[in-house]
Amino acid sequence: MDTKEFEVIIIGGSYAGLSAAMALGRSLRKTLIIDAGMPCNRQTPHSHNFLTQDGSTPEEIAEIAKTQLTNYDKVHFYQGTAIKGEKLNNGFEITTEKGDVFTAKKLVFAAGIKDLMPDIKGFSDCWGISVVHCPYCHGYEIRNKNTAIIANGDKAYHLTSLVNNLTKKITLLTNGSMNFDQSQLDKLKLRKIQIIENKIAEVEHLNGQLSKVIFKDGNSKNFDCAYASIPFQQNSRIAEQLGCKLTENGHITVDSMQKTTEENIFACGDNSSMMRSVATAVYGGNIAGAMINNELTQEQF
Structure with a gap:
């Protein structure tokens, strides 16, 4: 130059x-x-x-x-x-x-x-494709799908409230002990949102398209997509x-x-x-x- x-x-x-x-x-x-x-x-x-x-x-x-x-x-x-x-x-x-x-x-x-990617196998391969951060950027395209929300505490609660308008098939994966106050838990229960506290070992996918979350205890659950706060x-x-x-x-x-x-x-x-x-x-x-x-x-x- x-x-x-x-x-x-x-x-x-x-x-x-x-x-x-x-x-x-x-x-x-x-x-x-x-x-x-x-x-x-x-x-x-x-x-x-x-x-x-x-x-x-x-x-x-x-x-x-x-x-x-x-x-x-x-x-x-x-x-x-x-x-x-x-x-x-x-x-x-x-x-x-x-x-x-x-x-x-x-x-x-x-x-x-x-x-900063979590220590979860397959997570980074799905990031921005089927594991996303923003319901405004991606929510319409994955509406009505079986959705995981990988987050905890206030961030998880806020994200869940937004995603609930886009799909009723929501499962909260806190990746460890949950951190919600009683009013938040009452609202999540009212919306029939399941909370899984198991640690996540792997996000199973094909070319970045999420199919299953595998937990460290050996259990697993099928999902079409996920939101995550990292x-x-x-x-x-x-x-x-x-x-x-x-x-x-x-x-x-x-x-x-x-x-x-x-x-x-x-x-x-x-x-x-x-x-x-x-x-x-x-x-x-x-x-x-x-x-x-x-x-x-x-x-x-």
């Missing part, structure tokens, strides 16, 4: 990062997207609940976005992983794993999150290195304008939102790009 200096560097080139880049490119802002090419939904066969793209594959949506961004010559792409960030007197310096160094006045973190970590730790605060759930703290707790640093997408969807990522990226352009305009006008 001929140039190393930019007005904005975006770390992460999936939906949020691409959306931010479009707003910036259309505002003639010299922008660099650094992307490692490992989106968290890469196994997901179809994306839903995104107007105009309902049912498209995640890759198709991203490729359309990248093609459209080539119309804006101020937007540049770099394939690689950003590994370090430093504050400068008038901006930031970002170093990649290849040793390349870039500078910018503003930063956008849009690198998403990494799901932990995650930030894909990029650079925001934390630069002082950005995280929420108690592990997301980057942002305000309504996608600004982090550090001056001139923004974040958008799954790394900073509990609403984990393509549509939400695109929205957050568009807001971040517009707000950054506004800041640059006010600083330079």
